[in-house]
Amino acid sequence: MNDLYNSRKLVWSLLAAFVIVWLYVLGVRTLVPPDEGRYAEMAREMLATGDWVTTRLNGIKYFEKPPLQAWMNALSFAAFGLGDWQARLWTGLCGLGGVLLTGYAGHKVFGPRAGFYAALALGSSLFWVACGQIDSLDMGLSGMTTIALCALLLAQRDDAGAAERRNWMLVCWAGMALAVLAKGLIGLVLPGAVLVLYTLAARDWAIWARLHLVKGLLLFFAIATPWFVLVALKNPEQPHFFFIHEHFERFLLKTHHREGAWYYFFVMLIPGILPWLGVLPQSLFAALRRERSTFQPKLMLLVWAVFIFFFFSYSSSKLPGYILPIFPALALLVAVYLENASRRQRMLAAGLLVAVGLVGLAFVPGIAGMQVRHPSETALLEAYQPWVLAAALLAAGGGALALMHARHLRRDATVLTLALAGFLATQAILAGFEPYGKMRAGAALVPAIQAELSADTKIYSVSTYEQSLTFYLRRTVVLVDYWDEFTFGLKQQPELSIPTVDGFVAQWNQAAGAGVKALAIMEHDTYAELKQRGVAMRVVAEDSRRMVVANR
Numbered sequence: 001m002n003d004l005y006n007s008r009k010l011v012w013s014l015l016a017a018f019v020i021v022w023l024y025v026l027g028v029r030t031l032v033p034p035d036e037g038r039y040a041e042m043a044r045e046m047l048a049t050g051d052w053v054t055t056r057l058n059g060i061k062y063f064e065k066p067p068l069q070a071w072m073n074a075l076s077f078a079a080f081g082l083g084d085w086q087a088r089l090w091t092g093l094c095g096l097g098g099v100l101l102t103g104y105a106g107h108k109v110f111g112p113r114a115g116f117y118a119a120l121a122l123g124s125s126l127f128w129v130a131c132g133q134i135d136s137l138d139m140g141l142s143g144m145t146t147i148a149l150c151a152l153l154l155a156q157r158d159d160a161g162a163a164e165r166r167n168w169m170l171v172c173w174a175g176m177a178l179a180v181l182a183k184g185l186i187g188l189v190l191p192g193a194v195l196v197l198y199t200l201a202a203r204d205w206a207i208w209a210r211l212h213l214v215k216g217l218l219l220f221f222a223i224a225t226p227w228f229v230l231v232a233l234k235n236p237e238q239p240h241f242f243f244i245h246e247h248f249e250r251f252l253l254k255t256h257h258r259e260g261a262w263y264y265f266f267v268m269l270i271p272g273i274l275p276w277l278g279v280l281p282q283s284l285f286a287a288l289r290r291e292r293s294t295f296q297p298k299l300m301l302l303v304w305a306v307f308i309f310f311f312f313s314y315s316s317s318k319l320p321g322y323i324l325p326i327f328p329a330l331a332l333l334v335a336v337y338l339e340n341a342s343r344r345q346r347m348l349a350a351g352l353l354v355a356v357g358l359v360g361l362a363f364v365p366g367i368a369g370m371q372v373r374h375p376s377e378t379a380l381l382e383a384y385q386p387w388v389l390a391a392a393l394l395a396a397g398g399g400a401l402a403l404m405h406a407r408h409l410r411r412d413a414t415v416l417t418l419a420l421a422g423f424l425a426t427q428a429i430l431a432g433f434e435p436y437g438k439m440r441a442g443a444a445l446v447p448a449i450q451a452e453l454s455a456d457t458k459i460y461s462v463s464t465y466e467q468s469l470t471f472y473l474r475r476t477v478v479l480v481d482y483w484d485e486f487t488f489g490l491k492q493q494p495e496l497s498i499p500t501v502d503g504f505v506a507q508w509n510q511a512a513g514a515g516v517k518a519l520a521i522m523e524h525d526t527y528a529e530l531k532q533r534g535v536a537m538r539v540v541a542e543d544s545r546r547m548v549v550a551n552r
Contacts (some may be wrong), residue, residue, distance in 0.1 A: 026085040029437055098143050121335050125272065145325040149329060152169070157297065173212075193311070260318035363392075441469060465477070509536075519548060
């Protein structure tokens, strides 16, 4: 039980089961708005229009992010058709690849047991598992930065040969270029700043001579530059919006209304690193010890994790997924620490997971009493209770079993049990969210809407925009009195929306008078206001959050 990492049969069996489950669950849930619906729809439109340069959402220019996610999702749709798992395939592969690459880097840099532990730690961390099964940019970026980080570790380790160092450094540069295409300049800024800080902390000035800067920069610009040139040539307004508004203003100003308290990411990290929270502080402090080698890999990992964490903590724009790139570094530090941790420390990690499970059990009865937008949604929360109960039992039971292994000095069994408990508990939490997520997406309304549609039927979206519903309908809508993330694009293409409800009513009535069918999606309050104004509407479908009406 203390050399499980040496069992090829066990390791390959675990890997096969992990890959099968990881890929299977990509399709068990509806795409939840806003992010999942948005990035699926952008890719669908890219594939439908054949324009792989100008990114659009709902037919409107959308330049908030680079195109890598849209490209990969569009390729997935082209290969496998439109669907939920196809929309999540890229992020799923990024998360899966991150686990495998982190394990490989741990094996080569710190030893086979550390590599085994690192893969288990990352592949079971709640935040990494959850984000790997959600169609959003955060895992795409993190997958690319993981390539850069792990390739850097592999290239710079003391026993790397000259050819191996060159090749892995080129992989590192390629990873940074792809990170730029995934989410912008932070793909270069974050690794660059980490390298500078590491140099100062380790006094390893010679590392700059081992980066293959000339070849690396040539490769970096060859990968990252072409799209930025092409999109700027076709859309001269794009560079200022993307580089100034979406980078400097997002970081320095509160114009995006995503600010949070200084402790925002601490609140995200505490549950996100489970089931390894009990050994995280010790792992970070252990990384401060200087190693007897030229390159200091643990210090590099510590600088990576700490700098990125506080970089985004300082930013005026905060979203939970921003700190996802630190998790591979944390997993490697946790793995190295666990390899030599005392029985007491392993028992602490297991005991903390038991405590988390017990807290979860106490929380379950209160789920149904949580505040919802409509009374009917309480039933969805009640349906979620058994899944949270299962997750809590998996955490508590897995923690108790790991505690027993730790007491009997079975260190590999302890780590494996904690990893299995964390992974399975996260899957229960995600799978149980499906009824609520399906309602959020409005997917149940799709059959009724499609029954009303013909090829030329206009669909208006009045004072709202349904990110996922639009994807499931396989067509764009006409925005009415709605701006939000479309503000910049609509300034360039104002003809693609109706700015006022009065303008919509005029078009709606005109179409009805001419015998031309049209549909509109709106919230209940908007429907009531239009009904009070005497606008003729026939209800096609509705749920607790939206209504779909026809003009005849």
